[in-house]
Amino acid sequence: MIMLRHYRLFSRANRSIWPQCVVAMLMLMTSSVVAQVKVTARAEPSNATIGETIVYSVDVETEGQQQVPQPQLPAFDSSWGFTPPNFGGSSTEFSFRQTNAGMSQQYVIHYHYNFMVTKAGTFTIPETTVRVAGATYKSNPVKINVTKTHATAAQLPAELQGSVAPPQVPNQPQLQNALNGAVFVLPIVETKQPYAGQQVLLGYHLCVDKDALARAGLVLETMHADRVDIPEFQQFIKDEVYPPPKQLQFREREFGGKRYYVAPLYQVAVTPTKTGKLSVQPFRLSMWFVSKNKKGRSSDPFFGDDIFPDDAIFGAMNPFMSANRVQVIASSLPVDFNIRQLPTEDKPANFSGAVGEFKISAQVDRREAKADEDVVKLTVKVEGKGDASALPLPTMSTMKGLQLLEDPKTSTNRRVENDQLVYSKTYDYILRPTEPGALSIPPLSMNVFNPKTEQYGVLETDPIGLDVSPGANKQVALVAPAPPGQSNAQANPTQEGEVTNATPETPNAPQDLRYIHVGTLNAVTPGVLSGQGPLLYVLLATPPLLVLAGTIINRRRSSQDARRGYLREAAAGVVARRHLKSVARLMNSGKPDKFFEELARATRGFFGDKLHLEPTGLTIEQIEEEYRRREASPDDIARVRTLLEQCDSARYSPIKPDQAVMEEAYRSAAEILSKLEKV
Amino acid sequence: MVALIRRMGVNVALATLVFLVSLSLRSSSAMTMTEANQAFNEGNALYQQQNYAEAYHVYSGIVDERIRSADLYYNLANACARLGKTGEAVLYYERARSLTPRDNDIKFNLQKTQPAINQHKPFVLSVPFIWLKNIFSLREWMGAFLAMFLLWGVTHASALLISNRFTAKTMKAVAVIVGVAALVVGAFTATRYYDHYYVQHSVVMEPNTSVFSGPGEKFTPLSTLPEGAKIRRLNFNDSTWAHVTLPDGRRGFIQATKLQSI
Numbered sequence: 006m007i008m009l010r011h012y013r014l015f016s017r018a019n020r021s022i023w024p025q026c027v028v029a030m031l032m033l034m035t036s037s038v039v040a041q042v043k044v045t046a047r048a049e050p051s052n053a054t055i056g057e058t059i060v061y062s063v064d065v066e067t068e069g070q071q072q073v074p075q076p077q078l079p080a081f082d083s084s085w086g087f088t089p090p091n092f093g094g095s096s097t098e099f100s101f102r103q104t105n106a107g108m109s110q111q112y113v114i115h116y117h118y119n120f121m122v123t124k125a126g127t128f129t130i131p132e133t134t135v136r137v138a139g140a141t142y143k144s145n146p147v148k149i150n151v152t153k154t155h156a157t158a159a160q161l162p163a164e165l166q167g168s169v170a171p172p173q174v175p176n177q178p179q180l181q182n183a184l185n186g187a188v189f190v191l192p193i194v195e196t197k198q199p200y201a202g203q204q205v206l207l208g209y210h211l212c213v214d215k216d217a218l219a220r221a222g223l224v225l226e227t228m229h230a231d232r233v234d235i236p237e238f239q240q241f242i243k244d245e246v247y248p249p250p251k252q253l254q255f256r257e258r259e260f261g262g263k264r265y266y267v268a269p270l271y272q273v274a275v276t277p278t279k280t281g282k283l284s285v286q287p288f289r290l291s292m293w294f295v296s297k298n299k300k301g302r303s304s305d306p307f308f309g310d311d312i313f314p315d316d317a318i319f320g321a322m323n324p325f326m327s328a329n330r331v332q333v334i335a336s337s338l339p340v341d342f343n344i345r346q347l348p349t350e351d352k353p354a355n356f357s358g359a360v361g362e363f364k365i366s367a368q369v370d371r372r373e374a375k376a377d378e379d380v381v382k383l384t385v386k387v388e389g390k391g392d393a394s395a396l397p398l399p400t401m402s403t404m405k406g407l408q409l410l411e412d413p414k415t416s417t418n419r420r421v422e423n424d425q426l427v428y429s430k431t432y433d434y435i436l437r438p439t440e441p442g443a444l445s446i447p448p449l450s451m452n453v454f455n456p457k458t459e460q461y462g463v464l465e466t467d468p469i470g471l472d473v474s475p476g477a478n479k480q481v482a483l484v485a486p487a488p489p490g491q492s493n494a495q496a497n498p499t500q501e502g503e504v505t506n507a508t509p510e511t512p513n514a515p516q517d518l519r520y521i522h523v524g525t526l527n528a529v530t531p532g533v534l535s536g537q538g539p540l541l542y543v544l545l546a547t548p549p550l551l552v553l554a555g556t557i558i559n560r561r562r563s564s565q566d567a568r569r570g571y572l573r574e575a576a577a578g579v580v581a582r583r584h585l586k587s588v589a590r591l592m593n594s595g596k597p598d599k600f601f602e603e604l605a606r607a608t609r610g611f612f613g614d615k616l617h618l619e620p621t622g623l624t625i626e627q628i629e630e631e632y633r634r635r636e637a638s639p640d641d642i643a644r645v646r647t648l649l650e651q652c653d654s655a656r657y658s659p660i661k662p663d664q665a666v667m668e669e670a671y672r673s674a675a676e677i678l679s680k681l682e683k684v
Numbered sequence: 685m686v687a688l689i690r691r692m693g694v695n696v697a698l699a700t701l702v703f704l705v706s707l708s709l710r711s712s713s714a715m716t717m718t719e720a721n722q723a724f725n726e727g728n729a730l731y732q733q734q735n736y737a738e739a740y741h742v743y744s745g746i747v748d749e750r751i752r753s754a755d756l757y758y759n760l761a762n763a764c765a766r767l768g769k770t771g772e773a774v775l776y777y778e779r780a781r782s783l784t785p786r787d788n789d790i791k792f793n794l795q796k797t798q799p800a801i802n803q804h805k806p807f808v809l810s811v812p813f814i815w816l817k818n819i820f821s822l823r824e825w826m827g828a829f830l831a832m833f834l835l836w837g838v839t840h841a842s843a844l845l846i847s848n849r850f851t852a853k854t855m856k857a858v859a860v861i862v863g864v865a866a867l868v869v870g871a872f873t874a875t876r877y878y879d880h881y882y883v884q885h886s887v888v889m890e891p892n893t894s895v896f897s898g899p900g901e902k903f904t905p906l907s908t909l910p911e912g913a914k915i916r917r918l919n920f921n922d923s924t925w926a927h928v929t930l931p932d933g934r935r936g937f938i939q940a941t942k943l944q945s946i
Contacts, residue, residue, distance in 0.1 A: 201904055202905065242897070242904075276904065277904065278897040278898060278903055278904045279897070279898060279902065279903055279904065280902060346902075357892070357894070357905065357908050358894070358904070358905030394907075395904075395906055395907060397892070397907075397908040398908070398910075411800060412799050412800035412801070412910070413800070414800060517796070518765055518792075518793050518796060518797075519789040519793050520762075520789075521728060521731050521732075521758070521759040521762050522755040522758055522759060522789070523728050524755070525721060526717070526720055526721045526724040526746075526751070526753050526756060527753055527754070527755065528717060528751050528752060528753045528756075529783055529823070530752075531752075533826070533830070534822075534823035534826045534827050535822065535823060536822065536826055536877050536880070536881070544833075544834065545830075545833070547837060548833050548836055548837020548838075548840075549837065550837075551837040551841040552840045552841050552844070554841065555840065555841030555842070555843075555844035555845050556844055558845060559844040559845060
């Protein structure tokens with residue numbers, strides 16, 4: 006009995022217990038899962054050198070498979086000199102573990118990030134956080150020691166010591182050490198102390214010691230470069246000379262008595278935009294070599310199998326991309342510049358900032374012209390090493406007998422010559438000779454700073470002679486040109502009482518302007534048409550409001566019509582019966598034509614109300630059609646026809662119908678109307 | 685009682701409308717139009733006497749009273765051009781052009797006065813759109829748009845209210861046509877409005893104005909602009925330096941005191 010009672014209690018009444026039990030079970034499960042999450046962080050290598058890539062891994066260990074989102078990395082202090090971390094992929098492994106409770110499944114998800122270190126020091130990366138099933142977990146902090154480049158890479162010549170970064174060979178520290186000084190990216194810069202505005206050439210070259218490479222078991226001919234990371238050149242204006250080539254062309258070159266195979270990777274001309282210390286981040290190149298020593302697959306966390314699997318396109322294209330390949334990442338060191346201010350000594354007052362090694366030349370398209378007829382095109386070209394696009398207009402002194410028709414058109418070009426960038430800027434002047442004779446285009450000049458000589462200088466063209474003959478179309482001046490020192494008004498004095506204080510026009514004022522507008526001042530007031538004012542909003546709101554009002558009224562009207570039609574239909578029977586009562590009174594009036602007329606009107610009125618049509622003009626065919634559509638009985642429909650035809654014929658027949666006929670017609674009408682009232 | 689309330693409501697609505705209209709028509713200038721006309725004629729007389737400096741002062745005085753007129757700006761620009769003030773000339777020609785974009789005198793004189801750097805060719809496919817947008821002033825576009833929009837509202841409401849089917853259908857067709865036209869005109873109006881109020885075009889007022897790569901003279905000079913060069917000013921929270929886009933698309937910084945907004 007007791008057991009039965011308990012059973013009843015459990016199964017019947019307390020249904021609210023069940024949801025609570027489910028929730029409790031879920032919480033228990035979650036809490037048991039929550040208790041089994043472990044997050045660890047590590048960095049490889051933890052002792053690195055400047056220019057080296059660190060792989061920062063976060064391992065999230067869970068019992069049972071869980072949805073684990075990407076960890077939230079801590080923010081790196083900008084003073085550490087770490088490049089922003091790149092996500093290098095993730096991998097999962099699981100295993101079974103025997104515990105006291107039995108077998109359990111252990112999942113570990115590895116998240117890998119990589120970044121480069123560019124400054125020496127000891128840095129502690131704070132904890133990384135991971136959220137799993139609503140709970141937050143933190144890893145351990147990770148310490149990284151960064152020292153300066155290995156000063157003694159035994160293979161490196163003395164002149165390169167301290168200016169190259171060792172290569173990275175992921176997961177193979179021995180090979181990495183062996184390749185130190187054998188593979189590197191060498192930045193070659195014209196000068197690390199340019200002046201502000203001076204364009205500097207910066208080139209990156211891949212240098213390979215073939216012998217050292219061979220000793221390490223790698224074959225240079227199997228090299229396949231797959232990724233290039235070009236630095237950003239922030240705070241520089243950059244102009245690419247050579248982009249990274251599709252195929253590396255190696256040439257032999259000697260550094261400190263040691264022979265290297267050198268291939269150009271990238272060349273750029275940079276112009277600093279500010280003075281002081283500026284730095285260009287490292288240039289990185291990822292390469293793959295076939296290793297004679299290596300067997301099996303390399304599992305690289307960020308450039309490896311996930312992106313270039315053996316059966317992928319790259320594997321198919323390159324027969325050497327086999328399981329024996331080894332990845333080598335070569336980086337340059339950051340290139341530090343110290344940008345100097347231009348010297349203030351001997352700086353011309355009108356110096357406009359042009360810096361470079363330039364030369365200037367000028368030429369005309371014709372040496373002979375007619376005054377006031379022909380135009381002469383003067384082309385001035387400034388060419389050389391430096392950013393010519395920033396060059397100002399050359400200074401032009403007064404040209405006697407020549408009129409400059411418009412401001413010069415400029416164009417800039419550049420070309421690569423012997424691995425150098427040569428810029429040229431061309432100015433085209435359109436001149437018109439206004440006086441006949443032997444004229445001379447005076448020299449045009451420009452102040453520049455030559456960073457090679459470290460001096461300011463003046464570029465100047467040679468004067469150009471023109472032979473100008475008198476033209477046939479001599480323009481008659483409305484006002485005689487003023488002699489030097491006099492204004493137009495002084496040279497052309499007016500009558501007494503007229504102009505006495507005319508303002509002389511300035512020499513640079515454009516000629517032949519159209520005259521002023523006279524008359525009433527048509528002022529424009531700010532308002533609706535200017536897009537201002539509250540009235541604008543009223544006008545913008547009015548059309549939609551009109552449409553809205555129209556829609557509302559239309560809808561109300563439609564619903565009223567529908568109601569009216571419905572009421573009319575609903576009252577059709579009542580109205581018809583009332584009408585029939587008055588028709589009945591005519592039965593004994595002795596006027597059968599009047600009787601049948603009223604009977605027809607009552608019948609048609611009924612059908613008009615039922616069918617929402619006007620009774621006048623309502624035809625028998627319309628009534629039949631409508632009732633057929635309403636699926637009325639065919640007999641009833643036939644009787645309607647008979648009745649209406651009888652009414653029509655009785656009205657116009659010369660033989661007057663008798664009382665019995667009238668009574669029969671009346672009865673038939675009443676019957677039909679009462680039947681069809683329900684249809 | 686209901687009728688009284690309805691009447692009061694109508695009166696309130698009418699009074700509000702009148703108030704709003706009067707607000708929008710209110711003039712913000714202390715100078716009356718008669719005085720402005722007198723001064724304008726005086727300036728014209730001085731110009732005719734070739735007394736450009738005095739004419740410049742008179743015209744400037746009217747402009748300072750916030751009187752906006754295409755003829756006033758044009759005449760002032762002419763006086764500036766005669767006095768060699770290229771920057772101001774271009775500024776006032778541009779202001780006159782924004783009010784009467786089809787005036788050939790303004791176009792001609794602006795062409796003569798402005799430096800070559802201002803004659804920048806836009807992208808070829810956008811030329812017809814830009815031409816059409818600029819052929820009418822903002823006021824003209826706004827007027828056309830408001831008229832079409834109101835017409836659309838009236839025709840659409842009529843189509844809904846007219847009981848005659850044929851007339852209603854005709855009105856509906858007219859409403860659709862006018863509606864589409866209003867949309868197109870509205871798009872141009874919106875672009876013009878945006879250009880007028882949100883895009884800050886300015887004119888360089890001093891010759892050989894340097895453009896730097898940053899907001900300061902210690903930055904690298906990128907270019908030198910002649911007086912009268914028209915540039916577009918970008919948003920930048922610094923009252924001393926203006927971040928600008930040059931006609932050839934490059935960006936740089938210019939001292940804000942050397943610019944004046946169109």
